Amino acid sequence: KYEGFKELLGRLRHPTMDLHMILSTNPVGQDNWTYRHFFKDDQNNRFILDDERLYKERTIAINDTYYHHSTAEDNLFLPVSYIKQLDELKEYDPDLYRIARKGHFGINGIRVLPQFEVQPHEDVMLAISNINRPLLRAGMDFGFVDSYNAVVRLAVDHEKKYLYIYWEYYDRG
Incomplete structure (x- = not known):
């Protein structure tokens, strides 16, 4: 999780040695x-590396980050036999x-809302005000301790x- 990564960034230190972290991830969504x-x-207009380039070149170093x-x-x-099973997934x-x-x-x-867009709150409220007879609702999901509670309008x-x-x-909590 990002929170753990940020915590390590703040705690990893040594007075004379260079600091290194080895991160390994299985592919997940681009979000x-x-x-x-x-x-x-x-969202923050940052570009570091094209993942398609990494797939082709397989090993790339950019600044202080080594990608493999x-x-x-x-x-x-x-x-x-396991690799054969993976190959069969293509079908x-x-x-x-x-x-x-x-x-x-x-x-x-399948993503639930693949066309989801984030827009400025004022733009959303203006769009809602222009709806002919909008259906207004509230929803809630209880997450308890580990997962989040969510309330939406x-x-x-x-x-x-x-x-x-x-x-x-x-x-949560």
């Missing part, structure tokens, strides 16, 4: 903090094949088939 921190972050991309072939202890589960076999970033399965534009989430609250 994950590892992608935004080490590759591309559209590996796949099943790099693991000398994987049985051939019936292309998302999992792309992630598990090729080692690419991506979502496995939303509006639905039936004509455009738009869902606006105009207020949200997250907390």
